[in-house]
Amino acid sequence: MTLAxxxxxxxxxxxxxxxxxxxxxxxxxxxxRAAAKVFETAFGAVPAxxxxxxxxxxxxxxxxxxxxxxxxxxxxxxxxxGCHVYANYDCILxxxxxxxQTDAVPVAVGSGTINDLTxxxxxxxxxxxxxxxxxxxxxxxxxYGASITYKGSKQTFECPAPLAVVADLDVMAAAPPGMNAxxxxxxxxxxxxxxxxxxxxxxGEEPIDGxxxxxxxxxxxxxxxxxxxxxxxxxxxxxxxxxxxxxxxxAMQALRSSRPASGADHQFSHLWDMQHHTHNGVPPSxxxxxGIGSLASIAAYDEILRxxxxxxxxxxxxxxxxxxxxxxxRIAAVLGAGELGAKAVEETRAKxxxxxxxxxxxxxxxxxxxxxxxxxxxxxxxxxxxxDMLRAAGCPCEPEQIGISRSRLYESYEQAWYIRxxxxxxxxxxxxxxxxxxxxxxxxxxxxxxxxxx
Numbered sequence: 001m002t003l004a005x006x007x008x009x010x011x012x013x014x015x016x017x018x019x020x021x022x023x024x025x026x027x028x029x030x031x032x033r034a035a036a037k038v039f040e041t042a043f044g045a046v047p048a049x050x051x052x053x054x055x056x057x058x059x060x061x062x063x064x065x066x067x068x069x070x071x072x073x074x075x076x077x078x079x080x081x082g083c084h085v086y087a088n089y090d091c092i093l094x095x096x097x098x099x100x101q102t103d104a105v106p107v108a109v110g111s112g113t114i115n116d117l118t119x120x121x122x123x124x125x126x127x128x129x130x131x132x133x134x135x136x137x138x139x140x141x142x143x144y145g146a147s148i149t150y151k152g153s154k155q156t157f158e159c160p161a162p163l164a165v166v167a168d169l170d171v172m173a174a175a176p177p178g179m180n181a182x183x184x185x186x187x188x189x190x191x192x193x194x195x196x197x198x199x200x201x202x203x204g205e206e207p208i209d210g211x212x213x214x215x216x217x218x219x220x221x222x223x224x225x226x227x228x229x230x231x232x233x234x235x236x237x238x239x240x241x242x243x244x245x246x247x248x249x250x251a252m253q254a255l256r257s258s259r260p261a262s263g264a265d266h267q268f269s270h271l272w273d274m275q276h277h278t279h280n281g282v283p284p285s286x287x288x289x290x291g292i293g294s295l296a297s298i299a300a301y302d303e304i305l306r307x308x309x310x311x312x313x314x315x316x317x318x319x320x321x322x323x324x325x326x327x328x329x330r331i332a333a334v335l336g337a338g339e340l341g342a343k344a345v346e347e348t349r350a351k352x353x354x355x356x357x358x359x360x361x362x363x364x365x366x367x368x369x370x371x372x373x374x375x376x377x378x379x380x381x382x383x384x385x386x387x388d389m390l391r392a393a394g395c396p397c398e399p400e401q402i403g404i405s406r407s408r409l410y411e412s413y414e415q416a417w418y419i420r421x422x423x424x425x426x427x428x429x430x431x432x433x434x435x436x437x438x439x440x441x442x443x444x445x446x447x448x449x450x451x452x453x454x
Contacts, residue, residue, distance in 0.1 A: 008219065008243040015215060015250035021161035022142050022253065027242060029235075031168040032060045035132055036067040039107065042130060042164040047074035049104035051095065051118045053081040056110035056134045060171045064109055064132055076104045086283075087113045088149040095121040105129060108162070111179065112138040112286055115162075116146040123159035130164040135175035136183040136241045138286055141165055142249030144256050152339035154273040161253045167246070173238045177231060180238060181394040182287025184230045187223060187244045188381075188389060189265040189290045190216050192297035195380050196263030196424040202372045203361050205423035212260040215251040217379075220244065227393035264300075264424035267416040268293030272404070274340050274419065279403030288402050291395045293416075296409065298383050299448045300425050303438045305377055309369050314362045317433035318355050327352070331418050334411070344418035351421040358431055365432075383448045398452045410443055 016025050024042045026034060039048055048068055052061040057080050068075040079098045085091055095117055099106060108118035108131040115131050122129040123146075133141050140147070142165055145156045172180065194217055200206040223244030229237025251260040258266075269289035277283065322330070328345050335341040353361065365372065381389070390397040399409045413435070417426035429435040443449045 008240070008247075011215070011219065011247060012243060012250075015247060015254075018211075019142070019161070019250055019253055021144065022163060022165060022250070024164040025142075025167075025246070026165070027167040027169065027239075027246065029168065029170045031166045032063045032132060032171060033067050035064040035107065035130075035166050036071040036073050038164050038166055039068070039105075039130055040071070040073060043105050043128070045074070047076055047102070047104040048107050048130075049076040049099070049102055050078040050109055051081075051106045051114060052078060052109040053085050053114060054083070056114060059134045059175070060132055060168060061109040064107065074104075076102045079106075081114070081117075085113060085117075086149070087116050087147060089151075091117050092121050092124070092148060096124055099125055099127070107132060109134060111135045112140055112147075115140055116148060119162065120146040120148060120157050120159050128160070128163040130166070131162045132166040132168070133242075134168075134171050135179035136172045136238055136245055137175070137179040138183055138186050139245040139248040139252075139261055141167070142246050143252040143258070143261075145252070145258065149273060152274060152276075153343045154270040156258060158256075161249070165246075167242055169235060169239055169242065172242060173233050173235045177233065177394050178285065178288075180230050180233070180241065182285040182291075183241055183245055184224070184227060184393040185287040185291030185294065185390060185395045187220070187241060187248070188386065189263075189294045190220055190244075190248060190261055191379070191381050191386070192265050192294050192301065192425070193259075193261055193263035194220075195297070195301055195376055196422075197259060198372070198375055198379060199425060199428055200423040202368055203365055203423060203428070206259065209255055209260070212251040212255045215254070216248050216260045219247070224389065227389045231392065231394040259422065263422065264297045264416065264426045265290050265293040267420050267422075267424065267426065268296055268412055271412055271416045271419055274343070277403065284396070284402040288396045291390050291397065292399050292402060292404065292409075295383060295387060295390070295397065295448070296413065297425050298381060298386050299442045300413075300429060300438055301376065301380050302383050302448065303441055304425075304429065304434070305373055305380075307434075309373070309432070310366060312362065312366055312432060312434075314359060314366065317362060317431070318359045320433050321355055321358055321431070324349065324352050334415055335418065340419075344415075347421045348418050351423065351427070353431070362432060365428075387448075399449075400452065406443065406449060409449065410439060413439055
């Protein structure tokens with residue numbers, strides 16, 4: 001075992017000891033065959049029920065079911081979603097109804113969708129649950145909360161993380177390449193998400209939690225260090241990716257917030273989810289959307305860090321700042337008056353600042369700009385570097401690859417700003433009155449979004 005593995009395993013052990021929900025974690029090759037043993041340790045003699053879809057049952061569910069059978073542990077017939085499975089409220093109700101027919105504790109076998117559905121359905125009927133991951137495709141295995149589409153809006157529902165987690169590195173390394181690439185993009189998003197947290201603290205919006213920051217950021221570059229290995233399914237690269245995703249989930253679990261893992265990068269993804277975006281007839285993966293959202297965030301950061309914001313005209317920015325009524329009219333114009341527009345109004349009202357508050361905040365940011373820009377420059381990746389890393393891992397790195405045109409991406413910068421109250425780079429450029437000029441430069445022929453990069 002390498003020193004790097006030792007460091008990561010110590011970090012995971014420490015995170016597990018400090019976790020509020022998750023008490024057992026097994027990350028190793030062949031872990032699926034020990035699922036029954038982990039379950040018995042965590043839950044005792046209560047019966048189990050596997051929750052999977054057809055693909056995840058074939059990948060790991062059948063072996064997990066065999067582990068219960070071989071140990072003579074009581075288990076109900078597996079609940080297997082059909083091809084209709086999606087992280088929406090209808091599937092929650094379907095699973096909840098099935099779980100109510102038994103007193104068994106659910107074992108989610110899958111990745112993002114199956115985990116979130118089981119997490120929320122189990123919580124709604126007052127049961128804990130266990131998850132057995134099948135791909136390193138997202139950071140939610142050890143996270144608090146479930147991301148579910150409800151009434152047309154992607155929402156995070158409060159519910160505990162799993163009591164036990166099993167991650168079979170053999171299964172994860174053998175997952176379809178696009179799934180681990182999705183997880184790589186989700187992990188890379190922690191770079192711009194960290195930038196957003198730095199900005200939010202400087203703006204007086206949300207202080208950085210040192211422990212959560214350290215859990216995610218201390219080894220992030222190492223976990224992202226082998227994108228080619230993710231594309232080829234190299235076990236060592238997948239192991240590092242799994243460690244990073246698990247640590248990110250623990251940070252969210254500890255903070256009871258997705259702030260350590262999610263910023264404007266995820267707002268783009270959530271916007272496209274809420275617009276029911278599909279490409280070639282299917283929704284792009286969460287990580288694919290987040291990867292493009294990360295590049296969108298990083299493009300804006302590259303631009304503001306090229307500018308001398310010590311000379312920003314605060315009075316002009318405050319004078320241009322719209323009233324809340326004007327902003328609500330604009331939301332109706334760009335997002336409509338339906339459920340998406342209503343959600344945007346709700347979120348915008350929650351974060352709206354008065355002109356006096358805006359003047360004070362911009363003054364604070366301008367005063368701190370030299371040190372703030374240095375911190376951001378040290379933390380962030382440049383656009384070209386992030387794009388090349390995503391490409392090497394097999395992730396989409398051009399918006400057209402997920403069915404988003406350049407013109408739609410341009411519009412998404414403003415639309416994504418409205419849909420979440422969390423302070424991000426989108427709030428910074430809008431409140432500073434530079435959003436339009438940042439976009440004009442970014443989408444100019446010589447800008448990062450000027451034309452597809454080959």
